[in-house]
Amino acid sequence: MNQFRDTCLILMLCGTAVAHAHAHAFVDHAEPPVGHNVKQMPREVRIWFTEPLEPALCSIKVFDVTGKQIDKKDVHADAKNKRLLHVSLLPLAPGVYKVVWQVVSLDTHATKGDFTFQFVR
């Protein structure tokens, strides 16, 4: 009986611990898409992640080939979707651009990465 009670207690504690579990946030998809060429000048970069995020701890920066940051530094979460981040862009010339992102999911796990896209006329 003591072993059964102890086992139930362990399971209850584990259940409580996992009740609000989230996980590491990976990129689900992005716009412009990762590694793609786009013919229409993008006005913003949007990245959909696999987990809800802590917007205050997230960043997206966009750089041109010279290393100059060409976003408007206004990264923000979508009002309706906590997994979607936006950052607005300055007018772009044709060329390759690098998106550097760093996010923290609700369970405080941090992930980061980068990808490129090319604006072609």
Next chain:
Amino acid sequence: MAVSKPRNRSVFAPIIFRGALPTIAFFTALFVSTENAFSHGFAGKRFFPATLSTDDPFVADELSLPTVSSMVTSDEGGTRDTEVSVDIAKRLTPDFGVEAGETFLILRPRGERSVSGFGNVELGAKYEFFENDEHESILSLGLGVEVGGTGNEQVGADAFSTWTPALFFGKGLGDLPQSLSLLRPLAITSLIGVTIPTSASTRTFSISEETGTNEVEVERHPNVLQYGFALEYSFIYLQEQVEDIGLRAPFDHLIPLVEFSFETPLNRGQCGQTTGTINPGVIWSGKYFQVGAEAVIPVNSRTGSDVGFIAQLHFYLDDLFPHTIGRPLLGAK
């Protein structure tokens, strides 16, 4: 820790069921945690999955339950060796962790009755002493011990203990130039260690049925060089960092890989008698767990005669319990 999985791992479960009160105390201790959860298998932007046949270089909070393998070894003219193991790893600090594992073995020699039982308890510790995020690389040192006399000798559990110091390495190829972008999802993990038994030989005394005289059988236990590596290609990394080629769930979370695992005795009359396997397979990595399966292909007849398999269900405790047992007990990165 066992450098080559999944043989003879120490069991956490018997500790649980033999002493409930100490078990509760252990779990309670795990709930003491610190801020800032970092986690399994990341070096920079590279996620490394837990590999099945070779130990990876990461310190993590994770549980493999179960790992199942089966192959025909060369023992006794060909023995079907089936193993079911449990392994748990826990970070004490962000860079240092401990592990425990146990294996239940079922051995079926050709033409004979099967025997089964638990192997020796296996314990280990690992310390990540180097990580470079830009180059997705990591180095760790580990020390494992198979605790002699804790398993069933019928399934080959030794009465003596065996120590294994090892060096672990991991490297992602994300720093390759853009001209080689499709190779960037590749990563390699590797290990090298030496298994050192605390007994050089075992003498077994018996009485000959024919002559009635005493007989002594001497089994020698060499030091064994253990080494291996895993080559993996991450569709997660491809989709996220290189190019969105349109893969969607579940394919976008697949990681095909090939693992190579070898052992070479170094002395005591068995020098150079290498055994090993080559294991092609695939891992699917989800939010809270991963599943993996590999074929186990013997490299020579000394290892075995048929293709076996290994499969694993592996839980990311840091994602399942990020505020409790999935965090380091002490310190924060």
